[in-house]
Amino acid sequence: MANRRNFPRQSPASLSESFTRFAELECQGMSDLYYRLSLGIAADNDLLELAIQAKSGQPRPNLFFAAVQRLLMDEPDHPLAAFYPHISGGSAPHGGPLPEDPAPAFRVFCLERQQALTGLLANRMVQTNVVRRCARILPAFAYVNRLGLGGTLFLIEIGASAGLNMLLDRYGYDYGEGRVYGNRLSPVQISSTFRGSQRPVIPGAIPDLADRIGVDLNPVELNDPEETQWLKALVWPERRDELGLLEAALKVASEHPPRVVKGDALDLLPGLIDAVPGDQVPCLIHSHVLNQFPREARVMFWSLVENRGVNRNLAVISMEGVREGEHAAEEVTYFRDGARTNLRLANSDSHGYWVEWLVE
Ligand SMILES: C[S@@+](CC[C@H](N)C(=O)[O-])C[C@H]1O[C@@H](n2cnc3c(N)ncnc32)[C@H](O)[C@@H]1O
Known part of the structure; x- marks a missing residue:
């Protein structure tokens, strides 16, 4: 059974490519927030080191963003939550380009919660029920x-x-x-x-x-x-x-x-x-x-x-x-x-x- 789920380990360089591909193919036109964050992560070794902790075989960009969003749901007053209006209670839903760069707040949020994030990345799966x-x-x-x-x-x-x-x-x-x-x-x-x-x-x-x-x-x-x-x-x-x-x-x-x-x-x-x-x-x-x-x-x-x-x-x-x-x-x-x-x-x-x- 283990063999069936045996995915090759991903290197940071290939994970960086995954985030870039994710930005260009999946996020562009759908989510300016995830588009900009994905490109930022692709160029950020500290965040790549974190994201690589995601369970192998899982679509890592999706898992990483879900883990961050899950932690943010418990901290609606954090500056990062301003980019997630359904969490902060802000009224304007995003759709078009963001007025500000979300990457700095995202980076700080992730690096300050490495342990909690690693726990989610290692144990959770992408189980979106759409x-x-x-x-x-x-x-x-x-x-x-x-x-x-x-x-x-x-x-x-x-x-x-x-x-x-x-x-x-x-x-x-x-x-x-x-x-x-x-x-x-x-x-x-x-x-x-x-x-x-x-x-x-x-x-x-x-x-x-x-x-x-x-x-x-x-x-x-x-x-x-x-x-x-x-x-x-x-x-x-x-x-x-x-x-x-x-x-x-x-x-x-x-x-x-x-x-x-x-x-x-x-x-x-x-x-x-x-x-x-x-x-x-x-x-x-x-x-x-x-x-x-x-x-x-x-x-x-x-x-x-x-x-x-x-x-x-x-x-x-x-x-x-x-x-x-x-x-x-x-x-x-x-x-x-x-x-x-x-x-x-x-x-x-x-x-x-x-x-x-x-x-x-
Ligand atoms: C991305 S979700 C899709 C869920 C749902 N089908 C939908 O379209 O909304 C993929 C689901 O497949 C499950 N899964 C992956 N590999 C599986 C396997 N070998 N046997 C049973 N379930 C599996 C995961 O646990 C996850 O819940």
């Missing part, structure tokens, strides 16, 4: 449902984090153009848009799920306030809308707790698939998870799926990044009577702000 991604899951799920694979779909989410996206049928959706779906009275109302000329077929009422279960190396314990604070710390400071969705989904989850089992998906999946009753169809989903698998683990995952697909109908909805920082894609791989079909359903923004549907 609720708006349900806007990407919904059309893919409706597509798989329409395939008629021989039973009601049983959702199995790999890398479910807190399991909030398994509650997709409890949320409301508005894609504009009058395309509204799901529960319009839910506290979780997800907005997104369709791009391009194709539109997916989605029934007004979300198709029934036979059941749902998630698996995660480290399920987020929803009853533990420290765990939910960590989930919030993973949300980028500018994305207040995302924070609002997360808080609303946590409320729904407190009434309908999603079941997420702890363990490595590669160990648990065979048993989870086999436990699905014969008159139901396993519908696996993984969303921004396989990038945390070493290459050989990805190969093992697909051979495990193929192995099961020979003997029963099943589907896998894959939602992963395509090119770093650019866009993501939804693919479906399904097995019907042993025959495998794979197709790209959509391109999308990784956080679900838009979906470009590609098929009839």
Whole structure:
């Protein structure tokens, strides 16, 4: 098992490149704060020495920023918090360029809290549970449902984090153009848009799920306030809308707790698939998870799926990044009577702000 998660150790020089790439590909246009801080960290050996303490295999820039934000949440009066208005209570949400350079306050904050930061970096993981991604899951799920694979779909989410996206049928959706779906009275109302000329077929009422279960190396314990604070710390400071969705989904989850089992998906999946009753169809989903698998683990995952697909109908909805920082894609791989079909359903923004549907 250890081999599967054996990532090569990163050197400070390569970590510096990671931060520069992160700034240019992921932050530019999305977060001026993280853009400027990332470029600053890339050129700062002291901060690189700190960031390198992040657990290997994790996207280190994301983990580092979340750890800093988590500590800052307890110190809303610190000068750095002025750059995080949702923490300081400031009114103007960032969006455009910052009026001041955040790097000096960030540096001081980090270097004065090295021990606390190192503790978070060594023990925490990037487990963002992005609720708006349900806007990407919904059309893919409706597509798989329409395939008629021989039973009601049983959702199995790999890398479910807190399991909030398994509650997709409890949320409301508005894609504009009058395309509204799901529960319009839910506290979780997800907005997104369709791009391009194709539109997916989605029934007004979300198709029934036979059941749902998630698996995660480290399920987020929803009853533990420290765990939910960590989930919030993973949300980028500018994305207040995302924070609002997360808080609303946590409320729904407190009434309908999603079941997420702890363990490595590669160990648990065979048993989870086999436990699905014969008159139901396993519908696996993984969303921004396989990038945390070493290459050989990805190969093992697909051979495990193929192995099961020979003997029963099943589907896998894959939602992963395509090119770093650019866009993501939804693919479906399904097995019907042993025959495998794979197709790209959509391109999308990784956080679900838009979906470009590609098929009839
Ligand atoms: C970036 S989060 C994505 C969470 C969620 N799927 C979403 O899109 O909002 C990735 C999750 O995958 C989990 N994970 C990574 N490797 C795993 C493995 N081998 N087995 C189970 N879970 C894994 C992590 O613990 C983390 O919670």
